[in-house]
Amino acid sequence: xxxxxxxxxxxxxxxxxxxxxxxxxxxxxxxxxxxxxxxxxxxxxxxxxxxxxxxxxxxxxxxxxxxxxxxxxxxxxxxxxxxxxxxxxxxxxxxxxxxxxxxxxxxxxxxxxxxxxxxxxxxxxxxxxxxxxxxxxxxxxxxxxxxxxxxxxxxxxxxxxxxxxxxxxxxxxxxxxxxxxxxxxxxxxxxxxxxxxxxxxxxxxxxxxxxxxxxxxxxxxxxxxxxxxxxxxxxxxxxxxxxxxxxxxxxxxxxxxxxxxxxxxxxxxxxxxxxxxxxxxxxxxxxxxxxxxxxxxxxxxxxxxxxxxx
Amino acid sequence: xxxxxxxxxxxxxxxxxxxxxxxxxxxxxxxxxxxxxxxxxxxxxxxxxxxxxxxxxxxxxxxxxxxxxxxxxxxxxxxxxxxxxxxxxxxxxxxxxxxxxxxxxxxxxxxxxxxxxxxxxxxxxxxxxxxxxxxxxxxxxxxxxxxxxxxxxxxxxxxxxxxxxxxxxxxxxxxxxxxxxxxxxxxxxxxxxxxxxxxxxxxxxxxxxxxxxxxxxxxxxxxxxxxxxxxxxxxxxxxxxxxxxxxxxxxxxxxxxxxxxxxxxxxx
Numbered sequence: 001x002x003x004x005x006x007x008x009x010x011x012x013x014x015x016x017x018x019x020x021x022x023x024x025x026x027x028x029x030x031x032x033x034x035x036x037x038x039x040x041x042x043x044x045x046x047x048x049x050x051x052x053x054x055x056x057x058x059x060x061x062x063x064x065x066x067x068x069x070x071x072x073x074x075x076x077x078x079x080x081x082x083x084x085x086x087x088x089x090x091x092x093x094x095x096x097x098x099x100x101x102x103x104x105x106x107x108x109x110x111x112x113x114x115x116x117x118x119x120x121x122x123x124x125x126x127x128x129x130x131x132x133x134x135x136x137x138x139x140x141x142x143x144x145x146x147x148x149x150x151x152x153x154x155x156x157x158x159x160x161x162x163x164x165x166x167x168x169x170x171x172x173x174x175x176x177x178x179x180x181x182x183x184x185x186x187x188x189x190x191x192x193x194x195x196x197x198x199x200x201x202x203x204x205x206x207x208x209x210x211x212x213x214x215x216x217x218x219x220x221x222x223x224x225x226x227x228x229x230x231x232x233x234x235x236x237x238x239x240x241x242x243x244x245x246x247x248x249x250x251x252x253x254x255x256x257x258x259x260x261x262x263x264x265x266x267x268x269x270x271x272x273x274x275x276x277x278x279x280x281x282x283x284x285x286x287x288x289x290x291x292x293x294x295x296x297x298x299x300x301x302x303x304x305x306x307x308x309x310x
Numbered sequence: 311x312x313x314x315x316x317x318x319x320x321x322x323x324x325x326x327x328x329x330x331x332x333x334x335x336x337x338x339x340x341x342x343x344x345x346x347x348x349x350x351x352x353x354x355x356x357x358x359x360x361x362x363x364x365x366x367x368x369x370x371x372x373x374x375x376x377x378x379x380x381x382x383x384x385x386x387x388x389x390x391x392x393x394x395x396x397x398x399x400x401x402x403x404x405x406x407x408x409x410x411x412x413x414x415x416x417x418x419x420x421x422x423x424x425x426x427x428x429x430x431x432x433x434x435x436x437x438x439x440x441x442x443x444x445x446x447x448x449x450x451x452x453x454x455x456x457x458x459x460x461x462x463x464x465x466x467x468x469x470x471x472x473x474x475x476x477x478x479x480x481x482x483x484x485x486x487x488x489x490x491x492x493x494x495x496x497x498x499x500x501x502x503x504x505x506x507x508x509x510x511x512x513x514x515x516x517x518x519x520x521x522x523x524x525x526x527x528x529x530x531x532x533x534x535x536x537x538x539x540x541x542x543x544x545x546x547x548x549x550x551x552x553x554x555x556x557x558x559x560x561x562x563x564x565x566x567x568x569x570x571x572x573x574x575x576x577x578x
Contacts, residue, residue, distance in 0.1 A: 205366070207407035213364055214402070215422040215473075216395025225410045303412055304457045 004300050004307045012293050019285040020076065024069050027278050034085060035061060037272045041086045072278075081279035084268075091275045095264065099283065101171065102253070102260035106245045108177055109184040114238050116189040121196025121234075122227065128201055137194070144190035152183050152255040169257035180252050188241060195237055199230040232299050239295030243287040312376075313513045314338040314361070314481055319373035321356055321365065321537075330369070331357055332537040338481065343507060343514040345528035345545070347521065347560070353537040354517050358483050361515075362398055363390050377481070396426045399479030403486040405466025409458040415466070416454030419473055426477065441472040444509075445502045464495030471502045475509060482506070482514045488523055496523070503527055521564050525549060533557050 035055040039047050056062045060071065075082065081091035120140075124133040143151075159179065160168040167176050203209065203226045212222045246261070253262035261280065268276035300306045314337065321331035331353040338344050346354040359365045361375055363382065375382040382393060394400075402408040409415050416435070423434045435454065442450035445468040458466060467487060474482055484503065488496040500523055507514060507527070518524050524531060524545070531548045533541040533556065541554040552558045 207402060207404060208410045210359075210364060211400070211402050211408040211470075212410075212418070212421075213391075214362055214394055214400035215418070215425075216391055216393075217421055217425055218391065221421055221425075225413070228412050229410065305411070305459055 001301065001307060005297055008293050008296055012289050015289055016286060020073055020282065023278055023281050023285065024072060027274055032272050034059060034274050038085045076282065082275040084273050084276055086271050086273045091279045094276060095279055098259060098261045098264045101258065102246060102249055102262060105180055105249060105258060105260060106242060109181045109245055110242050112181050112185045113189045113192060113241065116185055117192040117196050120193040121200060124197045125200030140190035140193065143186050148183050148187050149251050149255055151186065152252065155179055155183065171258055180256050180258060183252055184245060192237055196230060196234050199233045200226055203229050228302060232303055235298045236295045239291045242291050243284060246287055247284045311340045312337040313340045313378060315376040316361065317374040317376065319357065319360060319371065319375065321360055321369055321371045324368050324370050330537050334539055336532055336539065336542065338513050338515060341511055341513055342529040343516055343527055345516045345518060345524040345531045346534060347519060347524055347531060348534035349519060352534040354534050355485055358485055358515055358517055361483065362394055362400060395422060396477055396479055398481045398483065399474045399477050401470045401474060401482065401484040401487050404490045405463045405470060406458060408470065409466065411458055414455050414457055415469060422473065423476060437476050438472060441475040442469065444475065445472045447472065463491050464498055467491065467499045468502055471506050475506060478510055480512055482512050484514065484516050486517050488520055500526060521560065
């Protein structure tokens, strides 16, 4: 198992490198000259060619592509993502706190999604085809279909305005988490519990379940065995859900004025703040790689057959 | 004395309304081995699972299944669970899929024996290791820490036999235990089945379409076709003087095959 983990981490390195290259190339393909962005942000009234050339020199943009990439990557490895073109602040100081805020929201939501999906999935699988299962799936279908901003508005109106139980925005206390987490959970758990349910169902008719019953094992022991084997699919989905939520909290963060990555990235994109966008894309891509590796490791711990696969 | 009496067992698929096992009645005598022979789809496995009430709920079963005066078909789910494993044990067809693939095989033994006897882990391990050695499994301590995919079908089959040896059930139901194995493992496993019967003296229901194996182990034979019993009798008598056409066909199919095989060998 230890060897597997080391191999899995080593295998992630070339992928991370490829991501960094791709991020850099894509940003450089943008038709907008970064020097112009900087000058506009500084409020320079007349942008001359000479001024552009000087700014390019200041930012190091006049150097060859490869040299710029190597400098950028060396800086990134030290978590130095440069300065924002707009505010001049260090990107890391800008992104760091926002990332922490979004990570908090994401992790709390992920835990809530996992609990809700597994519990609902198991209940529905054990009750498959009965009324409870069917009505649960129908309800989940409807709730998932409602766009999250609509649902957010509805819940804010009811819980925050009418009943005045929960704050409408910001992140002051644990109570601020309730509504955003609820909305993220509804939109994801409604999809994921179906995966848990169907993989439980596909395990129910396996021979080992029959032999367990024939050996006189209690149902709860058998259910635990089924769950253990069903969770492999779910583990991959849940682990990949974390970076997906990380990248898609934009709507929820904007509705609840959550000071996170989502709101920051939208602002950066609108003002073409290239260093911030670059760092944002890189962080998200790296988190995909990390969580993918984690999901493989958890799966290898559950399923011994996978350990020799790498 | 009969240890098990199946009386008018009927199994119906509630989805399609099709009758799969049609009013089957038979009895298993104390200490005897009854073979149920038939082609795939004849209802032999369903009949045996019906005795343990392990068929899916979409299959509805009626009739009486008397195990020592108790009607198994009338028991509650909890009472039925207590019957499984110890009073009535089962050995599955495919050892490779009979164990949870994500746990080492020892886990199944510990859970099963812990449930029935409440023994500690060390007692279970000692009992299992002794039983595994008696079915010719070497280095049992290491084997218990292996995952099912690391072992062969024949080894897993013998592990199920070893577990049965420790559980000491009154009735053993073996559902085509040699079908999934190669010829060499078949012989090893059959030898262990005979050893199992000798050691425990339990009654056994042996489902198979391998007539050679049936002849070796069974005292009585039932022939099933399309959910009905078409012939029954003592093994020797049934093999020498079959009455039903289908039985004759089964036996001659086997003879033709072995004649053909002999011919091939002689030609070499």
